[in-house]
Every structure is written in C-alpha cells, then in structure tokens.
Amino acid sequence: MNPLVAIRPLDQSIWLDFIRRKILINGELQKLITDDQLRGVTSNPAIFEKAIGGSDDYDNAIKALALQGKSTNDIYEELAIADVQAACDLFRPLYDDAANAGDGYVSLEVSPKLVNDTEGTIAEGLRFWKAVDRPNVMIKVPATLEGLPAIRKLISEGVNVNVTLIFSVERYKAVAEAFIGGLKDRLKAGHPVARIDSVASFFLSRIDVLIDPQLEKMVAAGGDQAEIAKPLVGEVAVASAKQAYQDYKKIFAGARWDALKAKGAESQRLLWASTGNKNPKYDDLKYVDGLIGPHTVNTIPLETLNLFREKGQPAVRLEDNLDQVADVLKALPTVGLDLEGLAHELEVDGAKKFNEPFGKLMDSLDKKRVAALAETTAPATMQLGQYQAAVDAKLQEFNAAQFTQGFWDTDAALWTDDAEAQQSIRDFTGWLRVAETMVTALPKLDTFVNDVIGNGFKHVLVMGMGGSSMAPIVFQKSFPQGEKGLPISILDTTDPGTVQHFADTLPLADTLFIVASKSGTTAEPLAFGDFFYDKVKAIKGDKAGENFVAITDPGSKFIATANSLGYRHVFLNFESVGGRFSALTYFGLVPAALYGLNVGEILARAVRMMRACGAYGPVDQNPGLELGTALGVLATQGRDKLTLVTPPSLSDLGLWLEQLTAESTGKHGKGILPVAGEPVGAPDVYGQDRVFVYVGYESEEDADNKAKLKALEAAGHPVISISLIDALDLGQEFFRWEMAISVVGAVLRINPFDQPNVQESKSATDRLMKVVADEGHLPEQEKALSAGGLDYYGVPQAADAAQLLAAFFGQAKEGDFVSIQAYLTESPELNAAFDKLRTSLMARLLTATTFGYGPRFLHSTGQYHKGGPNTGLFLQLTADHNPDLPLPGRSYTFGTLENAQAQGDLEALQKYERRALHVHLGADALQGVQAIQTAFDAQA
Numbered sequence: 001m002n003p004l005v006a007i008r009p010l011d012q013s014i015w016l017d018f019i020r021r022k023i024l025i026n027g028e029l030q031k032l033i034t035d036d037q038l039r040g041v042t043s044n045p046a047i048f049e050k051a052i053g054g055s056d057d058y059d060n061a062i063k064a065l066a067l068q069g070k071s072t073n074d075i076y077e078e079l080a081i082a083d084v085q086a087a088c089d090l091f092r093p094l095y096d097d098a099a100n101a102g103d104g105y106v107s108l109e110v111s112p113k114l115v116n117d118t119e120g121t122i123a124e125g126l127r128f129w130k131a132v133d134r135p136n137v138m139i140k141v142p143a144t145l146e147g148l149p150a151i152r153k154l155i156s157e158g159v160n161v162n163v164t165l166i167f168s169v170e171r172y173k174a175v176a177e178a179f180i181g182g183l184k185d186r187l188k189a190g191h192p193v194a195r196i197d198s199v200a201s202f203f204l205s206r207i208d209v210l211i212d213p214q215l216e217k218m219v220a221a222g223g224d225q226a227e228i229a230k231p232l233v234g235e236v237a238v239a240s241a242k243q244a245y246q247d248y249k250k251i252f253a254g255a256r257w258d259a260l261k262a263k264g265a266e267s268q269r270l271l272w273a274s275t276g277n278k279n280p281k282y283d284d285l286k287y288v289d290g291l292i293g294p295h296t297v298n299t300i301p302l303e304t305l306n307l308f309r310e311k312g313q314p315a316v317r318l319e320d321n322l323d324q325v326a327d328v329l330k331a332l333p334t335v336g337l338d339l340e341g342l343a344h345e346l347e348v349d350g351a352k353k354f355n356e357p358f359g360k361l362m363d364s365l366d367k368k369r370v371a372a373l374a375e376t377t378a379p380a381t382m383q384l385g386q387y388q389a390a391v392d393a394k395l396q397e398f399n400a401a402q403f404t405q406g407f408w409d410t411d412a413a414l415w416t417d418d419a420e421a422q423q424s425i426r427d428f429t430g431w432l433r434v435a436e437t438m439v440t441a442l443p444k445l446d447t448f449v450n451d452v453i454g455n456g457f458k459h460v461l462v463m464g465m466g467g468s469s470m471a472p473i474v475f476q477k478s479f480p481q482g483e484k485g486l487p488i489s490i491l492d493t494t495d496p497g498t499v500q501h502f503a504d505t506l507p508l509a510d511t512l513f514i515v516a517s518k519s520g521t522t523a524e525p526l527a528f529g530d531f532f533y534d535k536v537k538a539i540k541g542d543k544a545g546e547n548f549v550a551i552t553d554p555g556s557k558f559i560a561t562a563n564s565l566g567y568r569h570v571f572l573n574f575e576s577v578g579g580r581f582s583a584l585t586y587f588g589l590v591p592a593a594l595y596g597l598n599v600g601e602i603l604a605r606a607v608r609m610m611r612a613c614g615a616y617g618p619v620d621q622n623p624g625l626e627l628g629t630a631l632g633v634l635a636t637q638g639r640d641k642l643t644l645v646t647p648p649s650l651s652d653l654g655l656w657l658e659q660l661t662a663e664s665t666g667k668h669g670k671g672i673l674p675v676a677g678e679p680v681g682a683p684d685v686y687g688q689d690r691v692f693v694y695v696g697y698e699s700e701e702d703a704d705n706k707a708k709l710k711a712l713e714a715a716g717h718p719v720i721s722i723s724l725i726d727a728l729d730l731g732q733e734f735f736r737w738e739m740a741i742s743v744v745g746a747v748l749r750i751n752p753f754d755q756p757n758v759q760e761s762k763s764a765t766d767r768l769m770k771v772v773a774d775e776g777h778l779p780e781q782e783k784a785l786s787a788g789g790l791d792y793y794g795v796p797q798a799a800d801a802a803q804l805l806a807a808f809f810g811q812a813k814e815g816d817f818v819s820i821q822a823y824l825t826e827s828p829e830l831n832a833a834f835d836k837l838r839t840s841l842m843a844r845l846l847t848a849t850t851f852g853y854g855p856r857f858l859h860s861t862g863q864y865h866k867g868g869p870n871t872g873l874f875l876q877l878t879a880d881h882n883p884d885l886p887l888p889g890r891s892y893t894f895g896t897l898e899n900a901q902a903q904g905d906l907e908a909l910q911k912y913e914r915r916a917l918h919v920h921l922g923a924d925a926l927q928g929v930q931a932i933q934t935a936f937d938a939q940a
C-alpha cells in the first residue's frame, strides 16, 4: 500500500511544504490530495521566492499588477494570496468534511520583516485573514518573544494560526500557552472556540545542522566529552520533538484543557517542519519515519514526500525510546551545549533564512515591475484634415471638464442628463475594470483548461450570439491555435446547414460545448444547447453533461438548467458588463484559454491600455478618449460611416467592432454605421460620409490597403491608423475601442450601454413562432415578383427582377447605405459573391455597403438598423433549408426558427419605415445571389 495512505490510520496528517502556481493548475496538487491523501499545504517566504522568483509562471500577472500601479510588496501579496486561495479551494472538500477536522489547511506567513514586531504581526495577520477570505487558511506567525502575544491575539480573533520557527521545547510550551490564552480570551469575549485550528511548527533538520558539527568536533577531539557527545550526534532534533510531544500530551489534558474542550476547542497539534534531511550521512526519511504519532502533522518537501511514497515505513514511533530522549536532552548541558541558547541562534538565523529570499524576491519583482511600466501601447495616428480643428476643440472641452477622471468615476452625467438613463449607465460600467478581476481569475481559468485537456477533449464548440460569441470568433480567426490548446469553432447561427455541418464534422463525444448567454434566455444558444445535448446523450447517456459548460450571469435561469443536466462547469460572469463589452470576461477568455492563447498577456496588455487611458491616475494623452472624440465629432459632421480596413489576418475584428459600434451608438435616430469587410476602392467610389480606420500589424506590409488609404487620405478623407505588434495586442484594442465608443456616446449625448431596439426583432420572432405553433407554418408574405426561381417581397410589384432591383436601389441617395442580410449557410463561394455584389453597389450607388449573416447581425448591427438614422436600404436574403433540422423536444425546426427570425426582423424594419427588400433565393443560394448580381448589372 502507498505509505502516504497507510499513514492515515496512524492519525498523522501529511502536509506538503511547497506551493507553486504550476502545481495548482496542472492538477498535481489535486492528484496528491486524491491519490496520496495529502491533507494540507505550508508555505513560507523562501518557498514563494522559489515559486515566483524562480519561474516565469507569474510574469503576466506581475505585469498586469505593475501596470495597475501596485507596489512591489502589493504584487507579492496578491500573487501569494491568489495561490493560497486556489490551494484552499482544492482542500475545501476535505476541510468541510467533519471526519477530517483539523486538516485541509493552507498556511500563509506574515512578512519576515515583522519577526520582532507584535503589533505589525497582528495587523498583517488580520489583513491576510481577510484578504484570503477562506476558513481553511492558517496565518503563520513566528514563535519569537514578540510573536507570542500576536499568536494569542490572533487566536482570540478567531484566526487559525500556524506558529512557525519553534526550535526548543521551552519555547514550544510558551507557544501552547499563548494558544490556550487566545482561546480563553475568545471565550471571555463571548465568541465560540470550535473550529479554530492551530499547529505549532517544530523545526527539526536545522537543529541537527547546527548541533551535529559541534558534537562531531568534540568526538574528534577525544576524551571524556567525546564519549558523551558521540551518541548525541544526529539525535538532538528527534529527541526534542519527542519531548515536545510528551509536553503536548500534558498541556492538552487535565481540568484546564477539558473545560476548553467541552466548549468545542481542538488542541493545537504539533507539526514537524524542516523535515527535509540536509545530512547525506542520514536516512533521507529521518524526520518523517521517526516521528509518526497520533494527532500530529508532518509538513514535507516534495522530494521527501516522493521518497516516502516510494519507501516510507509507516509505524507509530513518536514514543519509542523515551528514556533515550531524556538522556540526550540531559547530556547536552554536560558537554556545554545550551539548547535554549542554540534555539535562539536558530531563531535569529531562521529569520534571516526567510528575510534573505524575501529580499531577493522583492528585488526580482521590482525589476519586472519597472520593466512593465516602460512598455507602451500601440500608437494610433490620425489624419483628420479639415476636421482636425473641430476634434481638437472637443478634446479641449472634454479635458477642461476632466472627462477622463469623470469617466473612471463613472459619472453618468458625461452621457446624459436623464436620471433614469444615468442609473442604467452606472449599472453597466463593470467592464471598465473587469480586466483586473480577470487577472485574479487566471489560475482558475488555467486549472479549468488543464482539467478539460486532461480529460481528453479534442475540440471546443462555443455556442452563443452577439457579445457572447464575437470575441471568441476574433480570437479564433486572429490567432493560430495555441501550442497546448484545442481547436475551437463557434456556432452563432440557426441556419440548419451550419448546425448540421458541426453535427457531422465534430467528434461529438470528445467535444466540449460551451453554451454562452449572458441572459440565459436567448433563443439561439438554448436551441443549440438542446440540440447538441441530445446528440451527446445518445452517445454518453447520463454522462452527457460532462461535455457541457455554461457561461452566464449570476441569477440567470440557465444556471438551474445547466446544473440539472450535470454541466461540467458554470462560469458566472458579471451583471454589470454588457454583452458587447464582455470580450475581456469569461465570455471571451474561457474560449481563448481553451484555444491555448496566452490570456495572461492579453489581459496585461488590456491593463496597459487602461493605464494609458487614465485608469490609474492622470495622463497627458488618452488613446481611448482621443479616438472616441475623433469618431464622435466626425459623425456629427456627416462622416458617420466608420469604414474598417484590416489585413486579412485581422478581418474578423470587424465583426466585434460592428456590434460594439452599432449597438452602442445606433439609437434615437443617431449613430455611427460600422462598415467592415467592404472591399477598399478608389476615392471616386466613396461619398463624403466616411472615416477610414486601419488596424494592422507593424510588421505586416499590407501594401495594397496602405496605398489605397494613402490615396483616400490625399483625397481629403479622414484616415486613422492603429499599428499592432502582434495579435496579443487585441487585448489592448478591446479596451481602447470600448472606451472610444463610450466616448462617442458622450459626444452624441446618448447612453452607449443600452440597446433599445434589439428586443423588437426578438419579440416579433416570438410572435411568429406562436403562429407556427398554432397554424403549423409562418404567415404568408405578399409577393412582389416571382422570377428565375427567386421570390421578391416587401416592395412594389415590378415586371422583372432587373426593374424591381433598379427601383429598389434607385431610392439610394447620398449618405445612405445598403445592408445585405444573408440568412444563409456561410461559404467561401458565397462570401466571394457578396464581395462582388458590394463592389458593384458601391460603384453604382456611391453608398456604403454592409454585410451580415443572419441571425448573427440581429445581435449586433440590428440595433443600428432600427434605432439609427433612416438611411439604410436592406436586402434580406433567405433560401430553402434542404435538409432542415428538427429541434429536440420542440414542434419546429431550426429552419423555421431562422425564417421566423428573418420575417420578424423584416416586420421590425417595416415598423420603422426602413426600405427593405426580401428575396427568397430558392434551393441554391449561390445561384440566387449570382442571379441578383446579373439582374442588378443589367440595369447598369
């Protein structure tokens, strides 16, 4: 039997004298708990020096914390506390199990600088206790004379204490008295004493390391002293420990202790520390095998623990040879060795042994802190031509009104004077600092990813709409799969062809499905969840839930569903972060982490941008404010089509930016229209309503786009360029743009955090689905024309398609835009056909063109379509669903749902008197689009 397990019935608890982030997240610590019955962890400054200073595990977190303006000491504490919290969480089930009372603890030591400072120790002990915020943490306090009153006080405050640096029996007794004193104080104050645990850490190997050479010297010198000294070599530490145990038994017995015990108090167990052997002449398990006894703890370094697993000899030996113990301790003074004096020496040296590595750690952290602060954000250049003066004036006005400070203070008056709207703004500003929160969640994310990969998953499918899936799309398309990551796909359409494609091509039993929905009520992700759960259930039966994860808000109804279906995990996001502002929350980062991206660095760069934008104190320039002011002012001057140009490697950033811009600004008849993915043309195909924004890589030539932008700039169009070092800079871009678009809201005097018109299409769809339930099909639309296998709706009748299209597009005037809405199965061929159509429309109408697959865009640009200015011409395209897909447990199919979404949105567009044409393309969507192209060209 594994000796680590065999030791359990002997009532000794094995703790691990080591901590490091890596073992917390790679499952190693959990494995020790599960397989080896490990029952606790101790840490100390030297251990943290090795963990933090000796690895790069923490570098991203250090960077992010440094950029937040934290001091070196604060950085150390946050890292150490995060690790201790994570370890506490792993031990929590053990701690909570009544049968395991006294175990499941993780120790965190107060600063070694406080070794002789009673008040400082108390204050820091209480601060750590609060900060770790776990009942199974132990605060480590040194057993110096100044430490003793601190121990008593902390115990009286209900803090679990691990008393460290005990080197003598006499000091041990004083420690036990301080503990009992603390319990009594607590009782006197009327507080309970049950479940207040403490251990007294008696240091072993260091005693022998100090005394053995002195004894050996005596032995070498020969004579009478040599005879006495000889049998003492290598015996003093173990003898001291055994004696301390005898004292323990006396102290925690008798009337005084029984009275406390009757109130529920537990004795302060002796813990053997410094148990790694330092003398090659001794057995490496000397301080483990020899000290096994009931109701004690041994905290063991990892190497010793591994050795014990291999060749440990579990047997109670703590009370063996007690006569010899007495002889050893009695003999010491006779050879001139004063144990108390030596213990004092060890205590001073012990403080040094913690102070030195602590100092070293602080130095290395400080270097990393300073280096982080020297890094800068990606530059943005703005060529605004005739608009520069107006933008400068607005910027001056904002600066004079201390906009940056008001922004970080979430002063809602920056956006509106309406009290109700102000409250709604304040309710949705959680995104401002959410990257900081996510930095602290990194160990949790890493642990989760490790678990998923360790359990053999081969693929991830994220299922969600709009803000719950846009950032994952950007991550997936802008980065190659990370070395340790899994391939990832995103499903954000009800189109049966696309759903079927995933059902056919994914390794269903080995796929992790993420249902991502902030509200937990959005029809699409719920339908996807049901559909794939059904499929996995057919393979794995009741274990299907293992393949599912939810990301949703606290309070969402979906939590109960996920739990009842046995979902692997439910990530609770943040109510105060709106969907389109959630890229840097669990919605964006869980998929990113599973895909193997360096999420820590993405967050660090986001924090760097927050810093540049004034999150941590005044700044001379504010990239978010500057970009937002420029875009806002340009919009008020008619340049309200934000035309995004990117190299192909960054093209999907447009999807995210579309939602952020359109949903945030497109309301009350105002707004900026995001134009993404439009082929860049020569100056003569553009009206005077554009601002071009280029986001590309410093190292990528992208000569064609850059030359075209130069020409546009020369022609008087405002051009803004942002140059990224690499894709990890998306972390900063998410924040830059979130701030910029919020600033646009302030320029336009609108609430950028609501989406008043999104619900309309959803409600219209719901109504139509009721009709389907009652009548078995959707209501018939009035047909304007049926020609060439295509059916046209929503416009006046015409003789043929060319005439109908000419009449429809003939309505376009300067400043309008054409929106193509494709409720179709995405394919490269269709994408190419739409690029061609957009190019023709631009050239002929001189209007902006946008394109979106439905129903994705309903959760993104859909807000602007209904809430923004009435300048859009909407070409809605649908096709036959062949084959269609039934939805488990429902009377309708994915295809009917998609049709209802299209029809519902058409109704909403018509309600707002938008110019809208619906074309049903029949059985072959690509041919249908080509037919429209031909009919459109026929009128040229």
Ligand SMILES: O=C(CO)[C@@H](O)[C@H](O)[C@H](O)[C@H](O)COP(=O)(O)O
Pocket (backbone or CB within 6 Å): 017, 042, 043, 044, 107, 140, 162, 163, 164, 165, 201, 205, 206, 271, 273, 274, 275, 276, 299
């Ligand atoms: O927490 C404790 C004791 O409670 C331990 O981490 C304790 O600090 C260590 O066992 C010792 O510092 C290790 O000592 P050594 O092996 O360096 O002599």
Ligand SMILES: O=C[C@H](O)COP(=O)(O)O
Pocket (backbone or CB within 6 Å): 464, 465, 466, 467, 468, 516, 517, 518, 519, 520, 521, 522, 525, 579, 580, 859
């Ligand atoms: O952008 C938000 C979409 O409408 C999806 O909303 P949800 O995350 O609540 O499902």
